[in-house]
Amino acid sequence: MLLRKYLKSFPKLQNVLTQKRLAQDYLKVEVTGESLKFPHVWLRDNCQCDACFHRSANSRFIDWSQFDLNVKPRDVSQDANTVKVIWEDGHKSSYQLNWLKFRSFTPESRKTYDMTIYKPTKKTWNKDTFGEAMAKFDYTEILVSDEILHNWLYHLSVYGVSLIQNTPDSDKALDAILEKVAFPKMTHYGAKYTIQTVANNKTNSVAYLPKKLQLHTDLSYYEYGPGVTLLHCEVQAEGDGGANLLSDGYYVADYMKQHHPEQYKLLIDTEVEWRNIGIENGIEFFKLHRSPVINLNKHEELSRIHFSIPQRSSYFPVNIEAVAPWYKAYTTFLELNNQYAAYLKTDPGDILVVDNLRLLHGRNSYEDTTSNVRKLNGAFLDWDEIYSRLRCLTVKLKNLDTIY
Amino acid sequence: MLLRKYLKSFPKLQNVLTQKRLAQDYLKVEVTGESLKFPHVWLRDNCQCDACFHRSANSRFIDWSQFDLNVKPRDVSQDANTVKVIWEDGHKSSYQLNWLKFRSFTPESRKTYDMTIYKPTKKTWNKDTFGEAMAKFDYTEILVSDEILHNWLYHLSVYGVSLIQNTPDSDKALDAILEKVAFPKMTHYGAKYTIQTVANNKTNSVAYLPKKLQLHTDLSYYEYGPGVTLLHCEVQAEGDGGANLLSDGYYVADYMKQHHPEQYKLLIDTEVEWRNIGIENGIEFFKLHRSPVINLNKHEELSRIHFSIPQRSSYFPVNIEAVAPWYKAYTTFLELNNQYAAYLKTDPGDILVVDNLRLLHGRNSYEDTTSNVRKLNGAFLDWDEIYSRLRCLTVKLKNLDTIY
Numbered sequence: 001m002l003l004r005k006y007l008k009s010f011p012k013l014q015n016v017l018t019q020k021r022l023a024q025d026y027l028k029v030e031v032t033g034e035s036l037k038f039p040h041v042w043l044r045d046n047c048q049c050d051a052c053f054h055r056s057a058n059s060r061f062i063d064w065s066q067f068d069l070n071v072k073p074r075d076v077s078q079d080a081n082t083v084k085v086i087w088e089d090g091h092k093s094s095y096q097l098n099w100l101k102f103r104s105f106t107p108e109s110r111k112t113y114d115m116t117i118y119k120p121t122k123k124t125w126n127k128d129t130f131g132e133a134m135a136k137f138d139y140t141e142i143l144v145s146d147e148i149l150h151n152w153l154y155h156l157s158v159y160g161v162s163l164i165q166n167t168p169d170s171d172k173a174l175d176a177i178l179e180k181v182a183f184p185k186m187t188h189y190g191a192k193y194t195i196q197t198v199a200n201n202k203t204n205s206v207a208y209l210p211k212k213l214q215l216h217t218d219l220s221y222y223e224y225g226p227g228v229t230l231l232h233c234e235v236q237a238e239g240d241g242g243a244n245l246l247s248d249g250y251y252v253a254d255y256m257k258q259h260h261p262e263q264y265k266l267l268i269d270t271e272v273e274w275r276n277i278g279i280e281n282g283i284e285f286f287k288l289h290r291s292p293v294i295n296l297n298k299h300e301e302l303s304r305i306h307f308s309i310p311q312r313s314s315y316f317p318v319n320i321e322a323v324a325p326w327y328k329a330y331t332t333f334l335e336l337n338n339q340y341a342a343y344l345k346t347d348p349g350d351i352l353v354v355d356n357l358r359l360l361h362g363r364n365s366y367e368d369t370t371s372n373v374r375k376l377n378g379a380f381l382d383w384d385e386i387y388s389r390l391r392c393l394t395v396k397l398k399n400l401d402t403i404y
Numbered sequence: 405m406l407l408r409k410y411l412k413s414f415p416k417l418q419n420v421l422t423q424k425r426l427a428q429d430y431l432k433v434e435v436t437g438e439s440l441k442f443p444h445v446w447l448r449d450n451c452q453c454d455a456c457f458h459r460s461a462n463s464r465f466i467d468w469s470q471f472d473l474n475v476k477p478r479d480v481s482q483d484a485n486t487v488k489v490i491w492e493d494g495h496k497s498s499y500q501l502n503w504l505k506f507r508s509f510t511p512e513s514r515k516t517y518d519m520t521i522y523k524p525t526k527k528t529w530n531k532d533t534f535g536e537a538m539a540k541f542d543y544t545e546i547l548v549s550d551e552i553l554h555n556w557l558y559h560l561s562v563y564g565v566s567l568i569q570n571t572p573d574s575d576k577a578l579d580a581i582l583e584k585v586a587f588p589k590m591t592h593y594g595a596k597y598t599i600q601t602v603a604n605n606k607t608n609s610v611a612y613l614p615k616k617l618q619l620h621t622d623l624s625y626y627e628y629g630p631g632v633t634l635l636h637c638e639v640q641a642e643g644d645g646g647a648n649l650l651s652d653g654y655y656v657a658d659y660m661k662q663h664h665p666e667q668y669k670l671l672i673d674t675e676v677e678w679r680n681i682g683i684e685n686g687i688e689f690f691k692l693h694r695s696p697v698i699n700l701n702k703h704e705e706l707s708r709i710h711f712s713i714p715q716r717s718s719y720f721p722v723n724i725e726a727v728a729p730w731y732k733a734y735t736t737f738l739e740l741n742n743q744y745a746a747y748l749k750t751d752p753g754d755i756l757v758v759d760n761l762r763l764l765h766g767r768n769s770y771e772d773t774t775s776n777v778r779k780l781n782g783a784f785l786d787w788d789e790i791y792s793r794l795r796c797l798t799v800k801l802k803n804l805d806t807i808y
Binding site: 026056061063102113182206309324382383 | 458462464514673681715716720728738787
C-alpha cells in the first residue's frame with residue numbers, strides 16, 4: 001500500500017513498472033514465422049476443453065466465481081499445429097495455432113477479422129457515383145444460390161442500396177426474400193404493409209397519399225429503427241409519378257463535416273424528438289424517440305441518420321437558444337441530400353432495398369386515378385439478422401472453420 | 405462578409421450580437437400570468453392549419469423547399485385561449501394557449517413533459533430495497549383494466565422488474581399479455597421459446613441445461629437487444645433448484661462509478677464482442693455485436709448493460725495492453741452484481757418480467773429428473789412498444805388532449 005502511494009508521485013515510473021508486470025503476463029507463440037503474444041488471462045478464459053467450452057452451444061462454460069485472474073502457465077509446449085499449456089492448478093488447455101492466429105491482437109489481424117467477419121467497410125456515394133452503388137440482382141437467383149445471396153447482402157452492407165428484379169407479381173413475393181435472410185421486423189404497421197393511396201385523405205400516414213414524399217428515413221421514431229426497407233413495386237404510376245429519390249446520408253454527413261463544420265456539430269449534438277401518433281388496425285400507438293439527425297458510435301464513425309419532416313415532433317427538447325440555429329443546419333442537410341440524391345423509378349417486379357439507418361429516400365407525387373394506380377408492398381429487415389446471414393454464408397463459402 | 409470576418413476577432417462581442425439578433429426572433433405569449441417565449445421559426449414550422457398539418461396522420465405537411473427560415477410575424481393577436489399570427493407572406497396560424505404552454509421551452513415545463521409523456525424516471529435498487537422494486541400484478545386484471553395495465557408498465561419502466569401472478573397453466577398464456585402491449589420481439593429463437601432441459605446435453609444454448617446460469621443479460625449479441633424478458637413459469641423444480649437471482653445493473657454501475665472509478669471507466673470505454681453461433685429449427689445464425697458492458701447515452705446517463713460469460717466472443721477487439729485490466733473490471737462488476745442481487749423463486753403461474761437492457765438475471769442449478777421437471781415459456785417485448793402503450797394509456801387516463 002505504501003509503495004503504491006509512493007509510486008503515485010511518479011506516474012511515469014509507475015507506468016513502466018505496470019507495463020513490465022503486464023508484459024510477463026503474455027504467452028509468446030511462433031506461428032508461421034511470426035511471433036504472436038496472447039495474455040494468460042485471455043488464454044485461460046478461452047480454453048477450448050469440454051469442461052470450459054460447450055461445443056454444441058458454442059459457448060464458454062466456465063464458472064466465473066472459480067476463475068483466477070492471475071492465472072499462470074506451469075508448462076508450455078508447442079508442436080507444428082498446437083500449443084499446449086498446463087496451468088499452475090494443473091488444468092490443461094490446448095490451442096490450434098491457426099485458431100490463435102485468427103484471434104491475434106495485432107492491428108493487421110484485427111483489421112482482417114473486422115472486414116471478413118464482423119462487418120464489411122461501407123463506401124459512400126452520391127448521384128454521380130450511383131451507378132457503382134446501385135447493383136441489380138435477380139429474384140430467383142437470390143433464392144437458389146448461396147453465392148448470389150451472399151453477394152447481395154455484402155453489396156447492401158457496403159453501399160446501402162440495391163435492386164432485386166424479376167419478382168413475381170404477388171403481394172406474397174417479398175416473403176421468400178425475407179425468409180431467406182431471417183424474418184421481417186415487426187412494427188405497428190405489421191410484418192408487411194401496403195403503400196397505396198387511401199380514399200378520402202383518411203390516412204394514418206402521409207405515405208398513403210399521392211403527394212410528394214420529401215426525403216426521409218422510415219420510422220425515425222423507433223429507437224430500434226428498421227435496418228433495411230424493402231419496397232416491392234407491384235403496380236407503378238405513369239411518367240415521373242411515383243419515382244424515387246435516393247440519397248446517401250453518410251455521404252452528406254461527411255460533406256457537412258468538411259464544408260459546414262458548425263452546422264454538422266449541431267446535427268450530431270442536438271437531440272430532436274421524432275414522433276408518430278395514430279391507430280393501425282384498431283390499435284393505438286404513440287411512438288417517441290429522441291436522437292440527433294446524425295448519430296456517431298463510440299469510434300466517432302457514422303452509425304445512423306434520422307430524418308423526417310412529417311414525423312418530427314412539435315415538442316422540441318432543447319434550450320430555446322438552440323432552436324433557430326438547429327433549423328438552419330437541418331435545412332442545409334436536406335438541401336444537400338436533395339442536391340446529391342440519385343433518381344430512380346422502379347418498374348413492376350422490382351424490389352428497391354435501402355439501408356434505412358443511412359439512406360434517405362423520397363418519392364415524386366403522382367396522380368391517383370382509376371387508370372393510374374400505384375401499389376407497393378413494403379417490409380423491413382434488421383441489420384442484426386442481415387449480418388448474421390452474411391457471416392454464415394461467408395464462413396460456408398470461404399471455409400472459415402477457424403471461426404469456431 | 406467583411407463584418408463577419410472582423411467580428412470573428414471578437415468572439416464575445418459576436419456572441420452578444422448573435423443573442424440580440426436571436427432575441428428578436430421570439431414571440432412572447434402571456435399564458436395564465438406567465439410570460440413564455442417561442443421562436444418564430446418553430447411557430448411557423450408547427451402551424452396547425454390543415455395545409456401545414458395533416459390531422460388524421462398527426463403529421464407535419466409542410467413542403468420544406470418552400471419554408472422560410474427567417475419567417476416573421478406581420479400581425480399578432482391574442483384572446484383568452486388563442487394566439488393568432490399573420491406571417492409576412494400572409495399565411496395565418498392559430499395556436500391554443502394550453503397547446504403552447506405544454507410545449508414551452510422552460511426547464512420546468514420540459515421536466516414535466518419528459519416525466520409525464522416521454523419516459524418515467526428510473527429508480528435503482530439492490531437486494532435490500534428489492535421489496536419496493538418488485539411489485540406484483542394479477543394476470544386477469546392486466547388484461548381487463550387499462551389502469552392496471554398502465555400501472556404495470558409504469559412500474560416496469562421505473563424499476564425494471566415485476567411479477568405477474570395467477571397466469572393460466574398454458575404455454576399460450578403469455579400471448580394475451582404480449583398482445584395487450586403490442587407484439588413479441590422476434591429473434592432467431594422465434595417469437596416465443598421454451599426453457600427446458602434438452603436431452604443428452606445436445607443444446608444450442610446453455611440456458612437449456614440444468615446447470616447454474618450465471619448472472620447475464622439475454623441476447624447481448626443483438627445490437628437491437630430485446631428490451632424486456634418475460635418468463636412464464638409453468639412447472640418449477642423442487643427446493644432451491646431453478647430459483648432466480650436478479651440484480652439491477654444500473655445500481656451496480658452507479659456503485660462502481662463511485663467506488664471503482666477506474667474500473668468503471670474501463671467498462672464504459674472498452675468494446676467487447678458478444679457472440680452467438682448456432683442452428684435453430686434448421687436455420688443457421690451467427691450473431692456478433694460489439695459494445696461495452698456499461699453503455700451511456702448522449703447525456704452520460706446509463707442506457708444499457710451487456711453481460712454474459714458464455715456469449716462473450718473469444719475474439720477480443722482491443723489492444724493487447726487493454727486485455728488484463730478489463731478482465732479485472734469485468735470480474736468486479738460480476739462480483740458486485742452477485743453481492744447486491746435479490747433472490748426470487750417463481751411458482752407455477754408466475755410471469756417474471758425483467759428489463760433486459762438494465763437487469764442481470766441468473767438461475768440456480770437444478771436436478772433434472774422425470775419427477776423434478778422445470779419448464780418456462782419465454783418471450784421478449786421491445787421498449788419502443790412498451791413506452792408507446794404506456795403513453796396511449798397515460799393520455800387516455802389523464803385526458804392529456806394537448807399532446808395532439
